[in-house]
Amino acid sequence: DIQMTQSPSFLAASVGDRVTITCRASQGIANSLAWYQQKPGEAPKLLLSTASRLHSGVPYRFSGRGSGTDYTLTISSLQPEDFATYSCQQYYSTPWTFGQGTKVEIK
Amino acid sequence: EVHLLESGGGLVQPGASLRLSCAASGFTFSDYRMTWVRQAPGKGLEWVSTISGSGDTSYSADAVKARFTISRDNSKNTLYLQMNSLRPEDTAIYYCAKEEGIVGVVFDSWGQGNLVSVSS
Numbered sequence: 001d002i003q004m005t006q007s008p009s010f011l012a013a014s015v016g017d018r019v020t021i022t023c024r025a026s027q028g029i030a031n032s033l034a035w036y037q038q039k040p041g042e043a044p045k046l047l048l049s050t051a052s053r054l055h056s057g058v059p060y061r062f063s064g065r066g067s068g069t070d071y072t073l074t075i076s077s078l079q080p081e082d083f084a085t086y087s088c089q090q091y092y093s094t095p096w097t098f099g100q101g102t103k104v105e106i107k
Numbered sequence: 108e109v110h111l112l113e114s115g116g117g118l119v120q121p122g123a124s125l126r127l128s129c130a131a132s133g134f135t136f137s138d139y140r141m142t143w144v145r146q147a148p149g150k151g152l153e154w155v156s157t158i159s160g161s162g163d164t165s166y167s168a169d170a171v172k173a174r175f176t177i178s179r180d181n182s183k184n185t186l187y188l189q190m191n192s193l194r195p196e197d198t199a200i201y202y203c204a205k206e207e208g209i210v211g212v213v214f215d216s217w218g219q220g221n222l223v224s225v226s227s
Contacts, residue, residue, distance in 0.1 A: 034213045036152075043202055043217035044152065049210045087152055091211040095168050098152040 002026050002090050006099035012107040019075045021102045023088035028068045032092035035064055035073045038101075039084045047086075048073070078104070109133040111203050111218035118224040123193050129186040129203030129218055137161065137181040140206040142214060143188045145199035145223075155201070156188065157212060171197075193225045 003026040013019050023033065031051040036044035046055045048064040051071055061076040075082055083106055088099040115127040129141070143155040156167040156177040165177050176189040186203050201221050204214035 032211060036214075043220055044214070045217075046207065046213065046215045049207060049213045053210070055207075055215065089152070089213070091213055094166050096154045096157075096212055098154070100151040 001095055002029065002093060002097055004088055004090055004097050004099040006086075006088060006102050008102060009100065010103050010105065012105045013078050014107045015078055015080055017078045017107075019078050019082075019104060021073045021086055021104075023066075023071045023073070023099050025069045025071075025090055025092075029090045029092035031067060032090055033064075033066065033071050034089045034091065035062075036087045036089065037082075037084045038087065044087065075104075109205060109216040111205065111216060113201065113203055113218040113221035116201065116221035116223045118226065119193055120227050121194055121225055123225070124189070124191045125193065125223060127188040127190065127201055127203075127221055127223070129188075131184045131186065131203075131205070134205070134216075136179075136184040139208055140212065141177075141179060141186045142204045142206065142212065143177060143186075143201055144204055144214070144217075145197075145201045146220075147196075147199040150199075153199070157206075158186070190223070193223075195225050197223060198225050199223060 033051045034049045035047040038044040052064045085101045085103045087101045110132045112130045142157040158165040158177045174192045178187045203218045205216040207213040207215040
């Protein structure tokens, strides 16, 4: 199974900050990586796929990059509605696996 | 607009069975793979099972393969998860999710979630 490890697990930031979350796969996943946002009591929402492809309706302040085993999600200017938990998911091979999540909290 | 509505969860004892349902609307159901994803309390997301649009192919995580069965009824636009021999570690919110449809098994629409609690 491909293990997905996110860092950090928790992040405290202020509105307007640039935030970067890292996701590392235990083997190469050829950009088969998605990012989700989840707020308490809600279902996850798709942000990006193919490592860098923004899903319809997602603000441009969200971006992704990476290759091989290492990927990042960046929020260029954190907004109040962005405080949430972010999870990566590889879809390169079954079982499809998720990172443990990164909780972005208000500083 | 895509809408996914889960039902069938609840509190059961270890060893019991439950069937979850997910009623879909707003898209051509049979065109998309559908998936169940679960989230234990305070934990991350865990893929459970995926079924093809036609229903003839399915994949399941090792943790549930021998106990859970995914199925679908395309005439009713409904996805199912039959869960047998439930264990306390199966306690989680179970989400049904629709495949994005272009890049692979990526989930662009999710149900609201349905809590399954397994406890004596």
